[in-house]
Amino acid sequence: MSAISGMTGFGRADGAEGDWTWSVEARSVNGRNLEVRFRGPPGFDGLERHAKSAAQVRLSRGQVTLGVQAKRDLGVASLKVNQDILAHYLTLANQLAEEGATPPSADGLLSLRGVLEAPEEVDDAEARAAVEAAMALSIDQALDALKISRDREGSQLLPVVMDFIGRIAALVVRAETEASAQTDAIRERFARRMTELAPDAPGLEDRIFLEAASLATKADVREELDRLAAHVASAHTLLQQPPAGRKLDFLMQEFMREANTLCSKSATTALTGIGLELKAVIEQLREQVQNVE
Known part of the structure; x- marks a missing residue:
């Protein structure tokens, strides 16, 4: 007898491409029809369409939630100090120090909002497409794992x-x-x-x-x-x-x-x-x- 599948399951996949890393999680619970909810990183608009299409290929019923958590590591060396904002904080700190406050540390100043800035995250079209394709592959892997879980x-x-x-x-x-x-x-x-x-x-x-x-x-x-x-x-x-x-x-x-x-x-x-x-x-x-x- 062919094995039936359930509708409750979980699947996960991790990936990396260039300076991007991500994890994909796919969960499903009972549902009369197939309903896919997707949440992904901004700037990768094609992933939602791919996720829903890939889910339809593998599953016929259930409420499926797919999420892609992604981050980009630009490195400390690429950070820049906003001198204008830093000078403003120093002026305020010196005024407070004259009134008896503890002088600020370098670590404290650098942690203040706006002091450190990351450069504009600009990708060429080819690099962004490669990252999106790799993320799509991870979505497929997470859905495959979800299907195995539901079959179990x-x-x-x-x-x-x-x-x-x-x-x-x-x-x-x-x-x-x-x-x-x-x-x-x-x-x-x-x-x-x-x-x-x-x-x-x-x-x-x-x-x-x-x-x-x-x-x-x-x-x-x-x-x-x-x-x-x-x-x-x-x-x-x-x-x-x-x-x-x-x-x-x-x-x-x-x-x-x-x-x-x-x-x-x-x-x-x-x-x-x-x-x-x-x-x-x-x-x-x-x-x-x-x-x-």
Whole structure:
């Protein structure tokens, strides 16, 4: 059986090009459709388009958050001192020193805002394109890691889903056995009631037979059980054809619809109990299916 994928995962990749270094993180949680949110460094406008396209290739559902944290190391030697601002700070410092304040240190002055300036970060088009291409590759690597993480979740989820489907199938078999006894139970119940109310009524036996047959027809749950069995088979088929999450979501609604009808038609306490148990298991399965891509 093909492995299904989950929708919760994490992937990370680091990279460097020239004087740039960066890290990419990709996270995803459950979602009805695929939604990609991207945050990247300014000046690299093509990365968002690439990130969304790359996510669509690898994933079909889930809320995905992609972030690129980048920094540029220009080196200490490239820093310049703004002499005008430094002179202004020195004047203020000397005035304060005359009033008894501690004279400023060189480290303190250099740490003041605006004293040290970095040169304009100007790249030629070729260098900027190389950095952006390298960042895009890291985005691909982070998404690949995210996909592996989601596949790992799916491999853990598959036996859980299969167990619930097996329990539903077993309950359907139990319901079929119990439903076969419904006609006799209805007839006996109706006959006892009619005998108590009108024991001497003419044609009582024929009337009991007709009314019991009518009630049994209304309480016939064979169609519901047949559809439940068909849904079980469909679930097995879908699990072999991932991504199956959206179709499984719809199938859960069909499962619950048949289980509700089964309970409403039930004429015995035993069958009602099976129907209620069936609904509980279907709801548990539905919760797990919410995690399937």
